[in-house]
Amino acid sequence: MRTEFGTLAREMNLSRFVIKWYMENAQINQIEAVNLLFSKESEARAENRRARLFKRAKFPAMKSLEGFDFAGVVFHDSCSKERMLDLDFVENAENLVFFGKSGRGKTHLAIALGILATQRGMEVRWWSTADLVRALGKAKKEGDPGKLIHDITKADFVILDEFGYVPFDVDGSRLLFQILSGCYENNSIVFTTNLQFSQWGSVFGDRELARAAIDRIIHHGHLVKFEGPDRRMQDSPMYQGKNESLEALDRSLDEEGVPLVHPVLRAATEGDGAPV
Incomplete structure (x- = not known):
């Protein structure tokens, strides 16, 4: 009882003098009441901190690990699924490269891990790489990229989404490299x-800069x-409708009489859903 009070009181930043005085003079029922008060305050502070961490991370959407299908996710011996979900890689300042075609769940899993990290009290930053x-x-x-670079490199866990979808100019490549180097x-x-x-x-537009970046990424x-298969395509009503939806779209032509059905959609509805 008194030990719990001492622990909670220190969390509330009470001085040692006040803690010692109260423990020497308070009755058991008084200590119980204060313990309950401090416990509720501690829970509220923790919840508020998680909310602040979530807001600062700037996730583009809510994603959860619950129900995520890991069937198509291939882990290597150096990092198992269990190790990833335990966030051991964050504790050890290690990197993960989620590699695969569009629609396979890379962004979903990255965001879900980021949200899990904020729930465990970690600073997270999510960025679309092109936007960053x-x-x-x-x-x-505007004269001060250092502030943004510092905000990112001080985080425990950084998510760079859609890396390489858009090429960078020379200045962009060098500034991004500063972040990679600062996080290393x-x-x-x-x-x-x-x-x-x-x-x-x-x-990167610069092979030497790309090589230096890759070295830092893969070292740890x-x-x-x-x-x-493409998860987005499988979830699409067009995919679920298969030939009925495809035939309806095929009847819609543009002004030049060209079918509006994209070749990828046709392949998905007629085949196994894999991109052409």
Whole structure:
């Protein structure tokens, strides 16, 4: 009882003098009442902190690990599914590269892990990589990219979504490299990408810069491959309707008489859902 009071009182930042005085003079029922008060305050503070962490992370959507289908997710020996879900990689400042075609669940899983991390009291930052590079460029023009770089590199866990979908200019590449370098061996980064490392040079516009970035990422990094069908296509009403939806769309032509059905949609409705 008194030990619990001492622990909770220190959490409330009471001085040692006040804690000692109260423990020497208070009755048991008084200590019980104060313990309950402190316990409720501690719970409220923890909940408020989780809410602040979630807000600062700026996730684009709510995603959960509950019900996530790991059937198409391939883990390697260096990082198991269990280790990932325990967030051991964050504790050890390791990186994860989620690699696979679009629609395989990379972003969903990255966001779900980020939300889990905020619930465990960790600072997280989510960025679309293209938006981040644009924000860095804007900050540089305004004279102070360091503030944004510091905000990201101080986080425990950074998510760079859709890495490589849009090429960077030289300034953007160098500013992004500052973030990668600042996080190296200090913070964890999760990348979602559909590009092999051999293609990263074209994204950075500088092979040497790309090589230096890759070295830092893979030194303490783990590859997680996302295979299987396109989840978005499988969830689409067009896919569920299969030939009926396809035939309805085929009857819609543009002004030049060209069918409006995208080849990928046709492949998905007629085949196994894999991109052409």
